[in-house]
Amino acid sequence: MKWSLLELNKYKDKPCEFSEILDLKASLMRRDDQILDVSPAKVDGLLTVGNDEYLIHYRIDVIVTVPSSRSLTPVPLPIKIDVSEVFMTTEQYQNRKEQVPEEEIIILEKPTIDLNESVEDNILLAIPLQVLTDEEQHSHEMPKGDDWEVLSEEDYAKKKQAEAQQITDPRLAKLSELFNETSEDDDKQ
Structure with a gap:
């Protein structure tokens, strides 16, 4: 019109x-x-x-x-x-x-x-x-498929934080084993 x-x-x-x-x-x-x-x-x-x-x-x-x-x-x-x-x-x-x-x-x-x-x-x-x-x-469920998924920003931040805590520097891996052995020895005494 x-x-x-x-x-x-x-x-x-x-x-x-x-x-x-x-x-x-x-x-x-x-x-x-x-x-x-x-x-x-x-x-x-x-x-x-x-x-x-x-x-x-x-x-x-x-x-x-x-x-x-x-x-x-x-x-x-x-x-x-x-x-x-x-x-x-x-x-x-x-x-x-x-x-x-x-x-x-x-x-x-x-x-x-x-x-x-x-x-x-x-x-x-x-x-x-x-x-x-x-x-x-x-629904709070996001779509996902083979080898992919949609994440909310909060879920993405939590996932990144969890991954950061799991990854240890390979140079320090032996050192962490040493701490585990000494704490076991302390428990036996």
Whole structure:
């Protein structure tokens, strides 16, 4: 869904309300190859036209299926987010007052506001780096196979510490045997 800026001028007195079902599956899968499936996105919101900017507020409700970061099992990830964005033309941006921080402004390169693009960007930003199945979240067992295993940082530190204690310098091996012999002799006396 797109709005031209000329079309939006008729909404200066009252906000433009919208409720859309967007099919963004193909586009999102093209942008992120980790995405396995995307349900149609329900988007409800409103767009207000000010003298200096275009404000858009909407809620996204979508299910994105991505692989588990531990086992690569597909995990359906429900995403419900509220989005508020400020759009400005280049002229509005140059004449802006310092009310809105610079990093919160989206400068329009075309004379249109594209809702699909905004929704796609926000869905991609909402996907967490670590995604686990319900079973993986409740289990402390990490995956492992032949000659490999995944360790938590704590387990790795414990394993390294245990290995460090077991390794003795070969030059001191004879010396440690000497200490064992003297302690046995002391016990006999």
